Amino acid sequence: MSEIKAETLTQVLSKILGTTIICADFQTKQLHGGTLGDVQLVTGIAITADGGKLPYRIVSKTQKKWERFSDPDSWRREYDFYKSNFGALFSESFRWPECYYAEMNEEENETQIWMEYIDGISGLDLTGDMYERAAEELGRFQGKVNAEQPAFFQNLTNLSNVEYMKSFYLHYRSWKKVYDYIRSDDCEIPKHLCKMLIDIDESADEIFSRIEKLPIVLCHRDFWVANIFYSDGKTILIDWDTTGWGYLGEDLASLIADEADIEHMVEYYRRCIPAYYKGFSEYADISHITDNCVYEMILLMFGYRLIEWYMNAGAGDKLQETDDESKLYIHTLQKIYEMRNEQ
Known part of the structure; x- marks a missing residue:
């Protein structure tokens, strides 16, 4: 301390x-x-x-x-x-x-x-309306930064790189422990979920070519429920140490999939993307963007992480807790699988 x-x-x-x-x-x-x-x-x-x-x-x-x-x-x-x-x-x-x-x-x-100490609603206590509000406010903030391009950014050289998400994914994909596991006969994860991740690997080059056509925005890069507070009608965001340039929608992947409200993941996916685009469009015409790539970003950023967490849970000592954790990660992957129907 x-x-x-x-x-x-x-x-x-x-x-x-x-x-x-x-x-x-x-x-x-x-x-x-x-x-x-x-x-x-x-x-x-x-x-x-x-x-x-x-x-x-x-x-x-x-x-x-x-x-x-x-x-x-x-x-x-x-x-x-x-x-x-x-x-x-x-x-x-x-x-x-x-x-x-x-x-x-x-x-x-x-x-x-x-x-300042922020006293408000956060984490899994956030409601669907608060998720939607946070997404819209983030879009508005990113749209404003893009439109105004403040001069002081020229002096802010310490920002994470636009390629961070790609580097993060390729780093995980090169880790044989997780890469080989979903392809092995010993893997206990349902086959359709493994195939979902394998398909992303096989299509990664094409997916990144689509993502790289999206506008570059200032991403928080840790936009998950523990860092979002709702207080007196305002959205307050903490922990800006991963902030940098990234792609439109990248932060939504964290909002929807990073230790989020699993039972409502598909609903929040459906609600938050239009809200985010609504906020951003106050400053820029993005009507030409028909492929938001958020689903793919979720898999790129969290697919192998969820496999890692699942495998680590299996190495635990307390059987009941281990089993509950493992089911949680499988359940999360299943919800991501269901999002494909929302494309």
């Missing part, structure tokens, strides 16, 4: 509370979020210069240097964003958490960001 420095805390609280804070007590609670990062909810009572007592709640996120596959500088990306004019791109209805203070420790290769 990262150290909370009293001097930094009082400096941050003075900014948030709009008055001079001379000291503050604090308690911390570990929060989920941040790849290999330390995310803590910090709460307590702040003492003002005139003796007043003010309660506070803030998030401290510390990120140490690490290298993500094909994206080595992602560990510092949120820091770079918060130090830029990136926040000006957001709207009242779609935004990220406000940052109160951010610092870089060059010697330790570590960033620390003090930001």
Whole structure:
């Protein structure tokens, strides 16, 4: 757990509370979020210069240097964003958490960001209407960035590459453990699901040629339910450390398939794609796009990952939990299989 420095805390609280804070007590609670990062909810009572007592709640996120596959500088990306004019791109209805203070420790290769705590509906508590709203807001945001092409992006050199999804897929496909498994006689996954993945492999070049005709947009690249919050009619998106250039619709694959609400996956697939295109089309004419490729993107990004998770679940010690997890991943693949009828 990262150290909370009293001097930094009082400096941050003075900014948030709009008055001079001379000291503050604090308690911390570990929060989920941040790849290999330390995310803590910090709460307590702040003492003002005139003796007043003010309660506070803030998030401290510390990120140490690490290298993500094909994206080595992602560990510092949120820091770079918060130090830029990136926040000006957001709207009242779609935004990220406000940052109160951010610092870089060059010697330790570590960033620390003090930001707003978001209290809202998230994860599997999101409703279908909230999914649809998030998709539309994301489309509107990406359309705005494409239309305006803000000049400060020229200085933001630390963005993941447009080829990231392709590199990610090819990396998984080259992993013999999963590649050979779905083709083996020992594979216990239903044959029609294995064939679904094998067909994608055999058509990958043609699929990527279609995807590469889509507009290039600024992708969040971790647009899944744990990072989406719905609060007071607004959509708030956290964890921007994988952000970079990608293809129209790429983020929808994560929204629909990444540890999502399995029973409603097909419904959300049906609802979210039109909502997303509606938002994007406020800034660009995309009526000529008849092939959104989202179904293929789901399989490219999550097909082999689900196989990996299934195989790892089978290696567990607790039989009941292992069996439940395995069924979960098969169920997810089955729902993806059913989406083909929505094309």
